Amino acid sequence: MGLKVFFDVLSQPSRAVLIFCQANGLKFTPCPVALRKGENKKPEYTKISPFNRVPAIQDGDFTMVESPAIMEYLASKYKCAPHWYPSDVEKRAKVNEFISWYHLELRYPVSGYSYNKVMVPLVTGKPVEEKVLAAQLEKNLKAFSSIEKYFIKDKNFIAGDALSAADLIGVCEIMQFATFDLDFAKDHPKLRDWIQRVRNETNPYFDEAHKIVYMVGKVKDPSKL
Amino acid sequence: MGLKVFFDVLSQPSRAVLIFCQANGLKFTPCPVALRKGENKKPEYTKISPFNRVPAIQDGDFTMVESPAIMEYLASKYKCAPHWYPSDVEKRAKVNEFISWYHLELRYPVSGYSYNKVMVPLVTGKPVEEKVLAAQLEKNLKAFSSIEKYFIKDKNFIAGDALSAADLIGVCEIMQFATFDLDFAKDHPKLRDWIQRVRNETNPYFDEAHKIVYMVGKVKDPSKL
Numbered sequence: 407m408g409l410k411v412f413f414d415v416l417s418q419p420s421r422a423v424l425i426f427c428q429a430n431g432l433k434f435t436p437c438p439v440a441l442r443k444g445e446n447k448k449p450e451y452t453k454i455s456p457f458n459r460v461p462a463i464q465d466g467d468f469t470m471v472e473s474p475a476i477m478e479y480l481a482s483k484y485k486c487a488p489h490w491y492p493s494d495v496e497k498r499a500k501v502n503e504f505i506s507w508y509h510l511e512l513r514y515p516v517s518g519y520s521y522n523k524v525m526v527p528l529v530t531g532k533p534v535e536e537k538v539l540a541a542q543l544e545k546n547l548k549a550f551s552s553i554e555k556y557f558i559k560d561k562n563f564i565a566g567d568a569l570s571a572a573d574l575i576g577v578c579e580i581m582q583f584a585t586f587d588l589d590f591a592k593d594h595p596k597l598r599d600w601i602q603r604v605r606n607e608t609n610p611y612f613d614e615a616h617k618i619v620y621m622v623g624k625v626k627d628p629s630k631l
Numbered sequence: 632m633g634l635k636v637f638f639d640v641l642s643q644p645s646r647a648v649l650i651f652c653q654a655n656g657l658k659f660t661p662c663p664v665a666l667r668k669g670e671n672k673k674p675e676y677t678k679i680s681p682f683n684r685v686p687a688i689q690d691g692d693f694t695m696v697e698s699p700a701i702m703e704y705l706a707s708k709y710k711c712a713p714h715w716y717p718s719d720v721e722k723r724a725k726v727n728e729f730i731s732w733y734h735l736e737l738r739y740p741v742s743g744y745s746y747n748k749v750m751v752p753l754v755t756g757k758p759v760e761e762k763v764l765a766a767q768l769e770k771n772l773k774a775f776s777s778i779e780k781y782f783i784k785d786k787n788f789i790a791g792d793a794l795s796a797a798d799l800i801g802v803c804e805i806m807q808f809a810t811f812d813l814d815f816a817k818d819h820p821k822l823r824d825w826i827q828r829v830r831n832e833t834n835p836y837f838d839e840a841h842k843i844v845y846m847v848g849k850v851k852d853p854s855k856l
Contacts, residue, residue, distance in 0.1 A: 475727035502700035509734030
């Protein structure tokens with residue numbers, strides 16, 4: 407049966423799981439699920455992901471959803487390099503702390519900004535109010551500041567010197583901003599450097615997974631994000 | 632220095648951490664932080680929890696926030712009974728999957744309902760629109776159905792036969808509904824039974840931590856929730 411990974415590179419958590427699998431040299435069958443075509447709502451996919459979301463995995467007869475949980479499962483099952491989920495209790499606590507924080511404080515505002523910037527004009531045919539967008543951006547900038555001041559501080563990565571699942575999840579989420587025509591990391595130099603460190607540690611997979619992000623955002627040189 | 636737990640029993644995740652510590656017989660100094668008095672915004676608390684939220688812990692010179700991460704840290708550090716975070720890879724994956732899902736799909740709608748039901752009338756002096764409240768309740772009922780159909784199915788607990796951190800976090804969140812005058816578990820018999828199982832497994836600590844919830848909700852017999 408083997409490992410199947412269901413994903414869409416347009417989805418931030420999908421990219422994180424994809425990069426995780428590739429960077430760890432896991433053998434898997436890539437199963438793209440095109441959100442734009444509604445493939446996530448087809449009955450056969452509902453059997454895999456009852457919430458109709460990506461990513462999801464099938465590993466033999468074991469099926470699961472939710473990207474941070476998927477990565478922890480894969481790291482344990484396939485004995486990935488320990489830096490992804492450190493066995494040191496305090497370092498792992500910092501990985502889990504960020505992952506727990508990220509859902510409501512990073513993923514939610516990033517999705518909110520994307521929704522207002524992209525979906526609202528698509529659905530209504532009118533440009534979204536600048537005020538609404540500015541308020542959404544503000545929430546994201548607040549999250550960026552929290553990442554710099556609380557999670558990274560003077561370390562290279564969230565758990566210290568080495569890359570972990572928390573860094574990958576966080577950076578893949580923030581990279582959604584690279585699809586928009588704005589200097590999102592302005593005034594956040596630590597965030598910018600962190601993005602580049604995560605990118606460097608996981609390349610060439612990082613740039614491959616973000617190809618469509620770079621294309622949409624007309625990013626010519628990802629090292630200058 | 633020892634372990635200090637900062638909490639407010641009015642906060643769902645605080646109750647989960649408190650019950651976890653007590654049910655595991657951990658030695659700790661309880662440090663109540665009264666949200667209603669704004670104690671969470673005092674400078675000395677900001678040093679512990681920069682996001683000004685509860686719960687938080689200080690364990691010697693190690694400080695952290697975020698309830699699911701705190702419980703995982705405590706379970707590892709103090710070698711709690713393995714059912715809380717099973718070492719079996721698939722069982723642990725199911726614990727983490729629920730915890731990952733819970734933030735946006737359970738915690739967010741529960742908080743939204745509470746905010747509209749309690750805070751909006753307090754701040755505006757007017758009762759909240761019934762339509763708004765009904766829409767919020769709908770989101771919660773959808774989450775309850777997901778818990779029944781996807782997470783519990785025909786098992787006793789999320790990871791199978793034994794109670795885990797996922798069950799405790801989920802049930803403590805849902806218990807916020809017991810403060811409202813409505814039969815929230817109507818049409819969700821599996822959810823109701825699950826709540827009682829988690830309550831039974833963690834009593835007397837569960838009922839102690841929920842004393843204020845029962846009082847506000849005029850719950851005379853918690854076994855009939």
